[in-house]
Amino acid sequence: MVEKSIDRSRDRSQAVSQLNSNEQLKAGSRYLRGSISEGLEDRSTRAVSHDDTLLMKFHGIYMQDDRDQRAERQRRKLEPNHQFMVRLRLPGGIASTGQWLGLDALARRFAERGLRITTRQTIQLHGIRKPQLRACMQAIRDIGLDTIAACGDDSRGVICGFNPSSANVQREVASLARQTSQLLIPKTGAYREIWYGENPPYREQNEDPHYGETYLPRKFKVGYALPPSNDIDVYGQDLGFIAIADGDDLQGFNVVVGGGMGQLDTRDDSYPRLAELIGYVAAERAPDLALTIMGIQRDYGDRVDRHRARFKYTLDRLGMDNFNALLQERWGEALAPAKPYHFTHNGDRPGWQQDSEGLWHATLNIANGRVDGALQDQLQGFAQSFPGYIKLTTNQNLILAGIEPDLVETVQWRLDDLGLLPRLSATLQSAYSMACVALPTCGLAMAESERIMPELLQRFESTKARHGLDEVPITLRITGCPNGCARPYIAEIALTGRAPGLYNLYLGGGFHGERLNRLHASNVSIDQCFALIEPLLARFAAERNGSEHFGDFLLRSGLTTAIKHGSDPQRMIPVVEDKP
Structure with missing residues (x-):
């Protein structure tokens, strides 16, 4: 048996005491119950216990505090200003207008910072206080949504790209994304018990058959891409499905595995990784294949060193040949050979698009995905009479979808009346920029x-304009740390936070998300980043070949080097050794 021939990093019967503390916590949590219910009732603190904060992530909830107030509250001997972020599960980013209005209403009632569209095309609510958590979760249920597995060591929200060139393919892929999400979420009764007050029977054994009592070693991200658009950055997913269609007929999916954007700058064995193409699967079998591959990560992922627990490291430790043999054994057959495909762009197309069935879709630019203040009021007013549905994007924008041709003019007037029309024609660069x-x-x-980000984007657009590059899209991403939530390591230009006011500057990623970038300079300020970038943009403007992208130009010109794997030591050797 192949499974017996592979040297596992751990045996599933390994004593819990040998595993990392998170694994021990999950094993003793009674399938994610812990003492969450008791902690919610404790009025002596705004917080919950450390252990329960970890378990609540599986329920879609993070405990946070306002770091702007942290030092002052500490000086006054007050506990941190604890609050909670609630993240929804929204497969494919699709919501009805009724659900959008419901989210708007509960954000006004419970949250302190409106709504935020995330890089995994869902909604986060920030600033919810502990006494209101249960009521908030029940309000989410009442509009037909939930938050299960939006965080935690499980299959996160399943994302789905947007390509209106075939409405039927788009519809089928979105349906498969929903099916995959439903299949992969935890089945524990703890969620309904804690948040809805239900009393489902507790089964000490096998309450979560796909996961077991320790769930996954780390999060597991699944995404569906629809060529020619790679708007979801499919190579950054643990598991990616690339749609293969014949006109309006969805045939199946090419399968890629092992992507992941997070890294720790303090560890040489921590790196981002691009997913690798392993074969092709028929469309209707994609959800079951996802379950099978997730099961391999469940059984073989590192549960001792949590920093090496993501699926990308599991694959590197097993080796792709061993993984493919193991997959064939569990799946029952080898995957078919991959089929030809190509990507032509990354990011969201602004403005109006018509699909193959004649329906129209309009992309509204939402800076950093933040919907609050006047914009929240504008969108609330618009949704009250909008005849279509809402689709969120992984680039933190909002698509008004499914508009009948005879209603386009009415929708356009309504957008104009509410002051939303300018968001249909946002700057080109904003569609390719992202921040965590x-x-x-x-x-x-x-x-x-x-x-x-608003100031950074404006400055970058001005810099491009000085060199006649206004209409040339360049992927630009910034994160506050190296963990990669905004998928920085495949951007043509990326800044990752190192300390207050200081960043690592990465250059040379692929415009279509198909190539990792390389560290260009470390621990530099925003001003220093621009001092380094501008001469390169000047050369790009002067020496560009046709429609060549910036990252490709840097590679062709020898200004950076191709990185085949995130573990390549060259990737983290700065091109510029000293600060400018």
Whole structure:
């Protein structure tokens, strides 16, 4: 048997005491119950226990505090200003207008910072207080949504790209994304018990048959891409499905495995990785294949060293030949050979698009995905009479979808009346730029990201304009730490936070998300980043070949080097050794 011939990093019967602390916590949590219910009732603190904060992630909830207030509250001997972020499970990013209005209403009732569209095309609510958590979760249920597995060591929300050239293919792939999400979520009764007050029977054994009592070693991300658009960055997914269609007929999917964007700058054995193409599967079998591959990660992922627990490291430890043999054994047959495909763009197309069935879709630019203040009011007013549905994108924008041709003019007028029309024609560069949340609420952030993105984007657009590059899209991403939530390591230009005001600058990723970038300079300020980037943009403008992309130009010109694997030591050797 192939499974017996592979040297596993751990045996599933390994004593719990030998595993890392997160694994021990999960094993003793009674399928994610812990003491969450008791902690919610404790009025002596705004927080819950450390162990329960980890378990609540599986329920889609993070405990945070306002880091802008942390030092002052500590000086006054007050506990941190604890609050909670609630992330929804929204497969494919699709919501009805009724659900959008429901989300708007509960954000106004429970959250302190409106709605935020995430890089995995769902919604986060920030600033919810502990006494309101149960009511908030029940309000989410009442509009037909939930938050299970939006965080935690499980299959995260399944994402799905957007390509209106075939409405039928788009519809089928979106349906498969929903099926995959439903198949892969935890089945524990803890969620309904804690948040809805239900009393499902507790089964000490096998309550979560696909996961077991320790669930996955780390998060597992699944995405569906629809060529020619790679708007979901499919090579950054643990498991990616690339749609193969014949006109309006969905045939199946090419399968890629092992992508992941996170890294720790403090460990040489920590790196981002691009997913690898392993074969082709018929369309209707994709959800079951996802379950099979997730099961391999469940059984072979590292449960001792949590920093090496992602699927990308599992594959590198097993080796792709061994993984493919193991997959064939569990799946019952080898995957078919991959079929030809190509990507032509990354990011969201702004403005109006018509699909193959005549329906129209309009992309609204939402800076950093933040919907609050006047914009929240505008979208609330619009949704009250909108005849289509809402689709969120992995680039944090919002698509008004499914508009009948005879209603386009009415929708256009309504957008104009509410002041939303300019968002249909946002700048080209904004469609290819992204920032993570970072400060003040993310506990991992070391530098600013979302709050400085508007100024950074404006400055970058001005710099491009000076060199006649206004209409040339360049993927630009910034994160407050190295963990990669905004998928920085495949961008043509990326900044990752190192300390307040300091960043690592990476250059040379593939415009279609198909190539990793390389560290260009470390621990540099925003001003220093621009001092390094501008001469390269000047050369790009002067020496560009036709429609060549910036990352490709840097590679062709020898200004960076091709990185075949994230573990390549060259990737983290700065091209510029000293600060400018």
